Amino acid sequence: MDTSAAMDISESMEWTEVEKVILSRRSTRAFKKDPIPDYMIRRILEAGRFAPSAGNSQPWRFAVVKSPEILNEMEKDAIKICKRMMFVLDYTRSRFRNIFLKPISKFFIRLQHNELHPVPFGLLNAVADGRAPVFHAAPTLILLFEDQRGVSSPATDSGICGQNMILAAHSMGAATCWIGLIKVLMYEPKWKKFFGVKYPYQLNNCIALGWPKVESDGQVPREVQVVEWYEGEMASSPRIEQQGE
Numbered sequence: 328m329d330t331s332a333a334m335d336i337s338e339s340m341e342w343t344e345v346e347k348v349i350l351s352r353r354s355t356r357a358f359k360k361d362p363i364p365d366y367m368i369r370r371i372l373e374a375g376r377f378a379p380s381a382g383n384s385q386p387w388r389f390a391v392v393k394s395p396e397i398l399n400e401m402e403k404d405a406i407k408i409c410k411r412m413m414f415v416l417d418y419t420r421s422r423f424r425n426i427f428l429k430p431i432s433k434f435f436i437r438l439q440h441n442e443l444h445p446v447p448f449g450l451l452n453a454v455a456d457g458r459a460p461v462f463h464a465a466p467t468l469i470l471l472f473e474d475q476r477g478v479s480s481p482a483t484d485s486g487i488c489g490q491n492m493i494l495a496a497h498s499m500g501a502a503t504c505w506i507g508l509i510k511v512l513m514y515e516p517k518w519k520k521f522f523g524v525k526y527p528y529q530l531n532n533c534i535a536l537g538w539p540k541v542e543s544d545g546q547v548p549r550e551v552q553v554v555e556w557y558e559g560e561m562a563s564s565p566r567i568e569q570q571g572e
């Protein structure tokens with residue numbers, strides 16, 4: 328297991344099994360064709376079901392997609408929607424677009440600043456140009472729907488629930504990748520209807536699941552965190568410590 332990024336803080340304490348799972352997990356984008364067995368999928372769902380949530384409100388609903396026909400249709404439609412979105416939004420594609428489309432595109436980008444942040448924007452472009460797949464040909468998808476009536480922050484609860492499932496899957500030797508890009512399907516009433524997405528539910532996210540086709544190439548670097556440690560009196564300043572290197 329590669330825990331190199333955190334090695335210097337291990338001191339003399341052995342890494343726990345949970346820490347090993349957390350530190351060695353990677354997003355996998357190449358899956359074997361065969362799905363993982365249903366009993367394992369159920370165990371992964373169980374890890375999600377037992378996630379903590381504000382007021383134990385459990386504001387989530389799951390759907391497992393294994394049908395090759397449906398997976399294929401989701402991929403095809405997601406590509407189609409990415410193409411359509413980029414046709415409207417990517418003003419850099421021609422001089423004409425740069426002059427006439429830029430203000431409209433910028434307006435939409437500002438409106439949807441998370442979903443159209445440069446990272447997903449680049450990914451949407453890559454999918455539209457046929458340079459990247461959406462679901463990485465995973466044989467199974469777990470869709471996570473969030474109940475908007477939940478206590479406090481259903482989005483946080485759903486994220487915790489999803490990460491529980493991801494870590495459980497990794498601990499069993501299965502591979503996963505969050506697929507935030509699935510949200511483009513929700514622009515199509517067809518998919519909202521298909522998955523019964525209506526108030527109080529909305530699609531939170533998706534987890535691609537399967538056996539890894541390739542070995543992990545180690546950790547992706549993380550930013551150093553500057554952490555304030557409050558250990559003294561109220562009047563004293565916190566001690567600043569760098570977490571990571």
Ligand SMILES: Cc1cc2nc3c(=O)[nH]c(=O)nc-3n(C[C@H](O)[C@H](O)[C@H](O)COP(=O)(O)O)c2cc1C
Binds near residue numbers: 352353355509
């Ligand atoms: C909420 C969320 C959405 C994501 N969406 C996608 C996605 O649509 N496609 C993809 O290939 N990776 C997606 N990722 C994976 C991230 O790119 C990945 O977690 C990040 O680059 C760090 O790499 P690691 O998971 O291997 O440590 C997503 C991750 C999260 C947490």
